[in-house]
Amino acid sequence: HRSFTATSKWRLRTKEMDEDMLKSLRVNRGRLMEDLHYTSQWGTGARWGEAPTETGMSRLALSDADKKARDWFVETTQALGCKTTVDAMGNIFAVRPGLRNDLPPTYAGSHLDTQPTGGRYDGVLGVTAGVEMLKVLADNWVETEYPVGVVNWTNEEGARFPISMVSSGVWAGSVPLETAHNLKEVLPGTKTMKEELRRIGYLGSTPASYEAMPMAAHFELHIEQGPLLEMSNKKIGVVKGVQAYKWFTVHIKGRDTHTGTTDLKSRADALLAASKMIVHSHRLATAHSALASTGILNLSPGSTNTVPGDVTFSLDIRSPSDATVTRMKQAILEDFQKIAAGEDVMGSNENCTSGLPLTVTITEDFSSPATLFDTDCITTVSSASHCVLGPNSNNLLMEMTSGAGHDSVYTSKRCPTSMIFVPCREGVSHNPEEFCKEEDCALGADVLLQSVIRFDRVRGE
Amino acid sequence: HRSFTATSKWRLRTKEMDEDMLKSLRVNRGRLMEDLHYTSQWGTGARWGEAPTETGMSRLALSDADKKARDWFVETTQALGCKTTVDAMGNIFAVRPGLRNDLPPTYAGSHLDTQPTGGRYDGVLGVTAGVEMLKVLADNWVETEYPVGVVNWTNEEGARFPISMVSSGVWAGSVPLETAHNLKEVLPGTKTMKEELRRIGYLGSTPASYEAMPMAAHFELHIEQGPLLEMSNKKIGVVKGVQAYKWFTVHIKGRDTHTGTTDLKSRADALLAASKMIVHSHRLATAHSALASTGILNLSPGSTNTVPGDVTFSLDIRSPSDATVTRMKQAILEDFQKIAAGEDVMGSNENCTSGLPLTVTITEDFSSPATLFDTDCITTVSSASHCVLGPNSNNLLMEMTSGAGHDSVYTSKRCPTSMIFVPCREGVSHNPEEFCKEEDCALGADVLLQSVIRFDRVRGE
Ligand SMILES: NC(=O)NCCC(=O)O
Ligand SMILES: NC(=O)NCCC(=O)O
Numbered sequence: 014h015r016s017f018t019a020t021s022k023w024r025l026r027t028k029e030m031d032e033d034m035l036k037s038l039r040v041n042r043g044r045l046m047e048d049l050h051y052t053s054q055w056g057t058g059a060r061w062g063e064a065p066t067e068t069g070m071s072r073l074a075l076s077d078a079d080k081k082a083r084d085w086f087v088e089t090t091q092a093l094g095c096k097t098t099v100d101a102m103g104n105i106f107a108v109r110p111g112l113r114n115d116l117p118p119t120y121a122g123s124h125l126d127t128q129p130t131g132g133r134y135d136g137v138l139g140v141t142a143g144v145e146m147l148k149v150l151a152d153n154w155v156e157t158e159y160p161v162g163v164v165n166w167t168n169e170e171g172a173r174f175p176i177s178m179v180s181s182g183v184w185a186g187s188v189p190l191e192t193a194h195n196l197k198e199v200l201p202g203t204k205t206m207k208e209e210l211r212r213i214g215y216l217g218s219t220p221a222s223y224e225a226m227p228m229a230a231h232f233e234l235h236i237e238q239g240p241l242l243e244m245s246n247k248k249i250g251v252v253k254g255v256q257a258y259k260w261f262t263v264h265i266k267g268r269d270t271h272t273g274t275t276d277l278k279s280r281a282d283a284l285l286a287a288s289k290m291i292v293h294s295h296r297l298a299t300a301h302s303a304l305a306s307t308g309i310l311n312l313s314p315g316s317t318n319t320v321p322g323d324v325t326f327s328l329d330i331r332s333p334s335d336a337t338v339t340r341m342k343q344a345i346l347e348d349f350q351k352i353a354a355g356e357d358v359m360g361s362n363e364n365c366t367s368g369l370p371l372t373v374t375i376t377e378d379f380s381s382p383a384t385l386f387d388t389d390c391i392t393t394v395s396s397a398s399h400c401v402l403g404p405n406s407n408n409l410l411m412e413m414t415s416g417a418g419h420d421s422v423y424t425s426k427r428c429p430t431s432m433i434f435v436p437c438r439e440g441v442s443h444n445p446e447e448f449c450k451e452e453d454c455a456l457g458a459d460v461l462l463q464s465v466i467r468f469d470r471v472r473g474e
Numbered sequence: 475h476r477s478f479t480a481t482s483k484w485r486l487r488t489k490e491m492d493e494d495m496l497k498s499l500r501v502n503r504g505r506l507m508e509d510l511h512y513t514s515q516w517g518t519g520a521r522w523g524e525a526p527t528e529t530g531m532s533r534l535a536l537s538d539a540d541k542k543a544r545d546w547f548v549e550t551t552q553a554l555g556c557k558t559t560v561d562a563m564g565n566i567f568a569v570r571p572g573l574r575n576d577l578p579p580t581y582a583g584s585h586l587d588t589q590p591t592g593g594r595y596d597g598v599l600g601v602t603a604g605v606e607m608l609k610v611l612a613d614n615w616v617e618t619e620y621p622v623g624v625v626n627w628t629n630e631e632g633a634r635f636p637i638s639m640v641s642s643g644v645w646a647g648s649v650p651l652e653t654a655h656n657l658k659e660v661l662p663g664t665k666t667m668k669e670e671l672r673r674i675g676y677l678g679s680t681p682a683s684y685e686a687m688p689m690a691a692h693f694e695l696h697i698e699q700g701p702l703l704e705m706s707n708k709k710i711g712v713v714k715g716v717q718a719y720k721w722f723t724v725h726i727k728g729r730d731t732h733t734g735t736t737d738l739k740s741r742a743d744a745l746l747a748a749s750k751m752i753v754h755s756h757r758l759a760t761a762h763s764a765l766a767s768t769g770i771l772n773l774s775p776g777s778t779n780t781v782p783g784d785v786t787f788s789l790d791i792r793s794p795s796d797a798t799v800t801r802m803k804q805a806i807l808e809d810f811q812k813i814a815a816g817e818d819v820m821g822s823n824e825n826c827t828s829g830l831p832l833t834v835t836i837t838e839d840f841s842s843p844a845t846l847f848d849t850d851c852i853t854t855v856s857s858a859s860h861c862v863l864g865p866n867s868n869n870l871l872m873e874m875t876s877g878a879g880h881d882s883v884y885t886s887k888r889c890p891t892s893m894i895f896v897p898c899r900e901g902v903s904h905n906p907e908e909f910c911k912e913e914d915c916a917l918g919a920d921v922l923l924q925s926v927i928r929f930d931r932v933r934g935e
Contacts, residue, residue, distance in 0.1 A: 130730055130775040130783075172777040200776055239735030258734060260778055269591050269905040272767035272790045273719060274700030274877035277759060279901065284768055285756055288749035295746055296825040298738060306733035307745055308778045310771060314591040315661055316633040317721055317769045317788040318878075319904040322591075327778040329733045360821055364757040416735035417779075440740065443780040444730040 025155045026112065027470045035470070036400050038149060040462055042455035045145040048089075049454070052125070052141065053133050055081040059445040069445020070133055074126035074168035075103065075209035082125045083215060086140065086165050093147045095163075098226065099217030102180035102193060103167040103210045106226055109147055111157040111469070117227040117428075118162035119468050121146055121461055122420060123235060124169035131170070132447020134236045134437060134454070140165050142234045142458035149462055157469045159229060166420040167206075167215075174206050175199050175260070175327070176379045181420035183221040185427050190221060199309060223427035230390055230468050231424035234433045234461040236449050238417050240440025248456055249398045249410040250434030253391055255422050256414055257338045257383040258331040261345070263290065265353065267371040269314060269322035277366035283324040284312055286371050289352050289361045294328060296359050297344050303332035304416075305341070333414055335383045342377075349373050384422045390431035390468070397463035398433070401456060417442075433460045486616045487573065488931045496931070497861050499610060501923055503916035506606040509550075510915070513586070513602065514594050516542040520906040530906020531594055535587035535629035536564065536670035543586045544676060547601065547626050554608045556624075559687065560678030563641035563654060564628040564671045567687050570608055572618040572930070578688040578889075579623035580929050582607055582922055583881060584696060585630035592631070593908020595898060595915070600695045601626050603919035610923055618930045620690060627881040628676075635667050636660050636721070636788070637840045642881035644682040646888050651682060660770060684888035691851060691929050692885035695894045695922040697910050699878050701901025709870040709917055710859045711895030714852055716876040716883050718799045718844040719792040722806070724751065726814065728832040730775060730783035738827035744785040745773055747832050750813050750822045755789060757820050758805050764793035765877075766802070794875055796844050803838075810834050845883045851892035851929070858924035859894070862917060878903075894921045 025034070050065075056072030056079070072078045083105060087097050090107030098106045108118050123139025143163030150161065166184075171177030174196040182188035194207035210216035219225050237243075242250050267281030291307050298305035306329045313323040330341045348358045353373040357363065391412075399406040413434065424430045435457035438448040486495070511526075517533025517540070533539045544566060548558050551568030559567045569579050584600025604624030611622065627645075632638030635657040643649035655668035671677035680686050698704075703711050728742030752768050759766035767790045774784040791802045809819045814834040818824065852873075860867040874895065885891045896918035899909040 128775065128777050128780055130777075130780070170777070171779060175778055177779060199778070237735070238732045239737075240740065256734070268902070270902055271699045271878055271904040272765065272769060273717070273792050273879065274698070274901065274903060276700075277756065277765065279701065282767070284771065285752060288752040291746060291749040292753060292822075292826065295738065295827065299825060299827045304733065304736075304738065306743070306779070306781055308733060308780045308782055309776050310745065310773060312771060314589065315770050316589050316591075316631070316904070317636055317660070317790055318632060318638060318767070319589055319591070319769050320767055321769055322905070329778055331734050360824055361753075363821055364760060365753065366756065366760045417732055418734065440735065441729070441731055442735060443732040443777070444783070 025153060026158065027155060027466055028158050035466060038153060038462060038466065040145045040149055040455055040458040042451060044148065045141060045455060045458055046451050048141045048144060049133060049137055052082050052085055052137060056127065058130060061446045070127040070131045071129050072127040073129060073173040074170065075206065075213055079126055080213035083165065086125065089144055090147060090163060093151055095147065098219050099215055100219040100221040100226060101190060101217055102183050102221040103215035103217065104180050104184060104221060105165045106162055108160050108162040109150065111159040111161060113159055116159050117229045118160035119229045119465050120162040120164050120231045121465055122164035122166060122231055123233050124166045124420065126168055126170050128170055128172045128443045130445055131443055132445060134447055134449045135238065135442055136169055138236060138449065138454055139234045142461050145458055146462045146465060159469055159472065161465055161469065169420055173198050177418050178420050178423055180221065181423035184223055185423040186223065187423055187426060228424060228428040229472060230428055231421055231430045232461055232464045233419055233421045234457045235419060236437040236442060237434040238437060238442035241413060242411065242434060242436035243440060245411065247409055247411045247436065248402060248453060249460055250413045251391060251395050251398060251410055252386065252415050252432035252434055253412050254386055254414050255384040255418060256331050256333040256416055257335045258329060258381050258418060259338055259342060259377060260379040261328040262376045262378055263326050263328055263349065264374045265324045265371055267322045270320045272318045272320055275320060278368060280320050280368040281322065281371045282320045282368055283371060284321045286353055287324040287326055290349050293348055293352060293358060293361055294345065297341055301332065301337050301341050303330060303337050303341055305330050333383060346375060349375060381418050381422055384425055386425055386431040387429035390429045393464050393468050394431050394433055394460065397460045397467055400463050401459040433457055433464065486614060487619065488616060488927055489619050496927060499614060499923060499927065501606045501610055501916055501919040503912060505609065506602060506916060506919055507912050509602045509605060510594060510598055513543050513546055513598060517588065519591060522907045531588040531592045532590050533588040534590060534634040535631065536667065536674055540587055541674035544626065547586065550605055551608060551624060554612055556608065559680050560676055561680040561682040561687060562651060562678055563644045563682040564676035564678065565641050565645060565682060566626045567623055569621050569623040570611065572620040572622060574619060575621055577620050578690045579621035580690045580926050581623040581625050581692045582926055583625035583627060583692055584694050585627045585881065587629055587631050589631055589633045589904045591906055592904055593906060595697045595908055595910045596699065596903055597630055599697060599910065599915055603695045603922050606919055607923045607926060620930055620933065622926060622930065629667065630881055634659050638879050639881050639884055641682065642884035645684055646884040647684065648884055648887060689885060689889040690933060691889055692882055692891040693922055693925045694880055694882045695918045696880060697898040697903060698895040698901065699898060699903035702874060703895060703897035704901060706872065708872045708897065709863060709914060710921055711874045712852060712856050712859060712871055713847065713876050713893035713895055714873050715847055716845040716879060717792050717794040718796045719790060719842050719879060720799055720803060720838060721840040722789040723837045723839055724787050724789055724810065725835045726785045726832055728783045731781045733779045733781055736781060739829060741781050741829040742783065742832050743781045743829055744832060745782045747814055748785040748787055751810050754809055754813060754819060754822055755806065758802055762793065762798050762802050764791060764798050764802055766791050794844060807836060810836060842879050842883055845886055847886055847892040848890035851890045854925050854929050855892050855894055855921065858921045858928055861924050862920040894918055
C-alpha cells in the first residue's frame with residue numbers, strides 16, 4: 014500500500030476492502046452532532062426551546078458569521094489532511110488525496126449559509142456530514158482509489174443575494190460570473206457579492222468553473238424540508254430529481270395620494286394591485302397544482318395616510334413539470350397586466366371599486382428547469398441506503414423529487430449527481446424550529462459515507 | 475391710539491377701521507410665495523419639473539430639516555414683534571400683542587412637517603399665510619383689539635410618529651401627553667417623540683394644554699388635498715367640518731416555511747392572508763361608500779424562498795358618518811378573524827387553496843370622530859371669502875367637508891374653529907407633485923387674513 018502522509022502506517026484501500034469491512038463503516042454520531050451544533054455559534058438565531066441547541070440560525074451568505082463558519086471548515090479539513098481551494102465565487106473545495114490524484118475527486122457537498130430565520134440543518138448537515146466522512150476515512154486509515162472532496166457552496170439559499178444556488182450555477186457555467194459578482198443584497202440592497210467576498214477574504218483566485226475544479230461526482234445529504242418522509246415513516250429519501258422553479262420581481266407603479274381625500278375611483282393604489290396579484294398567483298397555483306409564493310414585499314413611501322404609489326414584490330413559482338411552470342408564467346404575465354389595467358381576472362375586482370390603471374413590470378430573475386439526477390448515482394445512493402438501513406430497508410426508504418433547489422441541481426449539469434434526504438420535523442424548514450433527529454442525521458451521514466466509498470470503488474471500471 | 479412698540483408712529487385699530495379700509499387689506503402674493511418656497515430648502519424632496527420650485531418635500535416631524543423650519547418660524551415671527559412660546563409637544567405659539575392682552579389671541583395655525591414624499595403646500599401654506607398675515611398687519615400699522623397669533627403644530631401628518639394631529643390632540647386634552655411622548659417613529663421604529671423633541675431643542679416647558687395656551691379662535695388655511703374645488707371651478711372652500719377616521723395596526727402571525735417544499739394546504743402564509751384582508755377592506759369600503767387604505771406593510775423574515783410568517787400593516791378607514799366608521803370597524807374585526815381562520819368572506823377564498831389557520835390581532839391606534847366646526851367661524855370665513863372673491867363670489871366658493879384630518883379638528887374641541895380650503899392640481903396631495911397656483915395660495919391667504927381681522931373686530935361684542 015502506498016502511503017499518503019508521513020505518519021501513516023498502513024492503508025485500507027477501498028478497492029481492496031472486503032465487502033463486510035466496507036459495509037461496516039459508520040459515522041460517529043456524537044461527533045457529527047457536536048460539529049453541527051458547534052458551528053451554530055456563528056449566526057445563532059431565535060430560541061425556540063430550553064435546550065442549548067434549541068435555537069435557529071441566521072447566517073446570511075458572506076456575513077461575518079459566514080466567514081467564521083468558513084474559517085472553521087478550512088481549518089478542520091486542512092487538519093484532516095485536505096488541500097483547500099477557494100474559487101472566484103468563494104466556493105471552498107477541500108480535497109483528501111487518493112491513490113490516483115490525476116483524476117477528479119468524488120465530492121460530498123452542500124452549504125453553510127442559512128436563511129435569515131433559518132434552522133441548524135438546512136445545508137449545514139450536508140457539510141458537517143462531509144467533514145465527518147473525512148474523519149471516518151482518517152480513523153480507519155482508508156485510502157480511496159481517487160481523491161475525495163467536500164465542497165461548501167456560496168449563497169445557496171438565495172436569501173441574501175437573490176439567486177439561489179448562484180455559485181454552483183457559476184461553477185456549472187449556467188450563471189455568468191459577472192451577473193453573480195454584481196448581485197446586490199436584497200435588504201437593504203447596497204453591497205454586491207463581489208464586494209462581500211473580498212471583504213471577508215473569500216474572493217479566491219481559482220476560476221469558478223467545472224473546468225478548473227472538475228468533479229467525478231457530487232453527493233449531497235440534506236434534510237427533506239417537506240413532510241413526505243415523516244408522514245410515511247421513512248428514514249431515507251433517495252432523490253431522483255428536483256422540481257422546476259422560477260423567480261420573478263414584480264414592480265407596480267401607481268400614484269402616491271392622500272388616503273382621506275382620494276376616492277377609490279381616483280386611486281392608483283399599488284398595494285391594492287399587489288394584493289390582488291398575490292391572491293391571484295395562489296388561484297393560478299391552485300388551478301395548476303403548482304406553488305406560488307411571495308416572500309419579499311417593499312413599498313414606498315410607507316406612511317399610514319398615503320396610498321402607496323410604488324410596490325415591489327418577489328414571486329417564486331414551482332412545479333415538477335417545466336411545462337406547468339411555463340404555463341404559470343404565461344398566465345402571470347398576462348393576468349398581472351390585466352389586474353394592473355383594472356380588468357377583472359378570476360374575480361379579482363368583484364365587489365371592489367376599481368381605480369385608475371397602474372403599470373406593472375415583471376422581471377424573471379432566475380430559472381431552474383426540472384432536474385433529473387444521474388441513474389448510476391441514484392443506484393449508488395439506493396444501495397448505500399439498503400446497506401445502512403439493514404433488513405427492513407425496503408420499508409424505510411423512498412424515492413422522491415425535491416421541492417427545494419440544491420447545489421446538486423447545477424453539479425448535475427457537469428457531473429454525475431444525486432442526493433440523500435432525511436426527514437425533518439413536520440416538514441418545517443426555513444424556520445428556526447427546523448429539526449432533524451440525531452438518529453436521522455447519522456443515518457443520512459452513513460448513507461453519504463457509503464455512497465462516496467461505493468462510488469470510489471466502482472468508478473473507472 | 476396706544477402704541478405697542480417703541481418705533482410705532484400711529485395705529486389703525488381693527489375696531490375703528492372703516493369698512494372699506496378693512497376690506498381692502500390684502501396679502502403680498504410675491505412675498506407669501508417667497509416665504510413658502512424659501513422654507514422648502516429644509517427637507518427638499520423629489521424633483522418633478524424643471525423650475526427651481528418644482529420639487530416635493532420630505533420634512534418628517536422633528537427631523538433636522540423640521541428643526542430648521544421651526545427656527546425660521548421663531549426668528550421670523552419674533553422679528554415681527556411676536557412673543558413665541560414652545561410647549562411640551564413642541565407646538566410653537568407666536569403671539570402679536572393687541573390692545574387687550576389679558577384675553578386669548580385669535581390664531582391662524584397649521585403645520586410645517588410633511589409626508590416622506592409630500593409637497594410644498596400641505597400645512598406649509600397655512601403657516602406661511604399666517605406669517606404673511608403678521609406682515610400685512612405690521613405694514614399697515616394695524617393694532618388688533620386682541621392679540622393675534624400664529625401656531626405651528628407638531629407632527630400633524632402622523633407620518634413619522636403614527637398618530638396624526640397628535641400635538642393639537644394633546645393641547646386639546648384628547649391625547650394623553652404620555653402617549654404622545656412615548657410614540658415611536660414608524661420606520662425604523664426606535665426613537666420616541668420626546669427624545670426627538672429634546673434632541674432638536676423643542677421640548678418646551680409650557681404645558682401642552684388649552685388651559686396654559688388658550689385660544690379665542692383657530693382659523694386654518696389648507697389646500698383641499700382632493701379634487702372637488704378644481705372639478706367644479708371653485709376658488710375657496712368654506713369648510714364646515716371633517717369626516718371621521720380610525721387608524722388600526724393589523725398583525726398576522728403564521729409560520730415561516732419553505733416556498734418549494736410546503737404545499738399550499740400546509741402553509742400559514744401571513745402575506746397571503748394580509749393580501750386577502752387588504753382586498754377585503756376595499757370591498758367593505760365599496761359596500762359602505764367609505765374609504766379604506768393601507769399605507770404601511772412590513773413582513774418577516776423577507777426572503778424570496780420563505781413563506782412569510784409575520785406581517786403587520788396599517789389600516790386607515792374614513793367616512794363622513796361616525797356610524798359608518800363604526801360599522802366598518804365591526805365588519806373588519808369580524809371578517810379579518812374569519813379570513814385568518816380560513817373562512818371565505820365575500821369570495822376571499824374562491825379558487826384558492828386554503829392553508830392552515832393564522833392568528834390576527836387588530837389594534838385601534840387612533841380615532842377622530844366626525845367634526846363640525848363652529849357656525850360663527852364658518853360665517854366669518856364665508857363673509858371673508860365673499861369680500862375677497864368680489865362680485866362673482868357666489869360662483870367661486872363652496873361649502874365642504876374635509877376628507878383629511880387637520881389640527882383644527884382638535885382646536886375645535888376647545889375654541890371656535892373653522893377652515894379655508896384652496897384647490898390643488900388634480901386633487902393630488904401626499905405626493906411631491908402636489909401643487910397650488912400662486913393666485914389660489916394668495917386668495918386663500920387673503921381669506922385667512924380677512925377672517926382673523928373680522929373675528930378680532932366682532933369678538934367680545
Ligand atoms: N434547500 C434550499 O432551501 N435551497 C434554497 C433554494 C430554493 O429556494 O429551493
Ligand atoms: N392634512 C393632512 O394631510 N393631515 C394628515 C391627517 C390625515 O391623515 O388626514
